[in-house]
Amino acid sequence: MAAHMDVLPNQIIRLAQLGMKEQLLAARSIWMCVSCLTCNSRCPKDIKIAEVIESLRMTALRDGERNDYLKIMELSPEARSVLPPIATISAMRKLTS
Numbered sequence: 001m002a003a004h005m006d007v008l009p010n011q012i013i014r015l016a017q018l019g020m021k022e023q024l025l026a027a028r029s030i031w032m033c034v035s036c037l038t039c040n041s042r043c044p045k046d047i048k049i050a051e052v053i054e055s056l057r058m059t060a061l062r063d064g065e066r067n068d069y070l071k072i073m074e075l076s077p078e079a080r081s082v083l084p085p086i087a088t089i090s091a092m093r094k095l096t097s
């Protein structure tokens with residue numbers, strides 16, 4: 001997943017510490033995160049990074065930020081039919097605040 005992120009999870013936390021809201025909300029990474037919680041389990045400081053990213057997504061949606069990365073409804077019915085259900089649920093969750 002990191003290969004698809006423009007800002008890595010540790011960098012997201014640093015930007016948050018610095019109060020760089022615009023950069024955070026513009027980051028592709030907040031839409032690429034699949035909430036797998038790996039970063040949470042590996043963080044030596046026990047920071048709930050996945051929850052921080054989730055809150056950034058919610059903030060972006062509430063601010064009217066467009067999400068150009070999740071276009072699940074533009075997939076063909078055939079493509080959607082072979083997606084794992086959890087992928088569909090995860091994608092749809094990201095479209096609601």
Ligand code: SF4
Pocket residue numbers: 001009032033034035036037038039040049050053
């Ligand atoms: S929860 Fe953490 S490790 Fe998992 S995709 Fe999101 S940022 Fe990456």
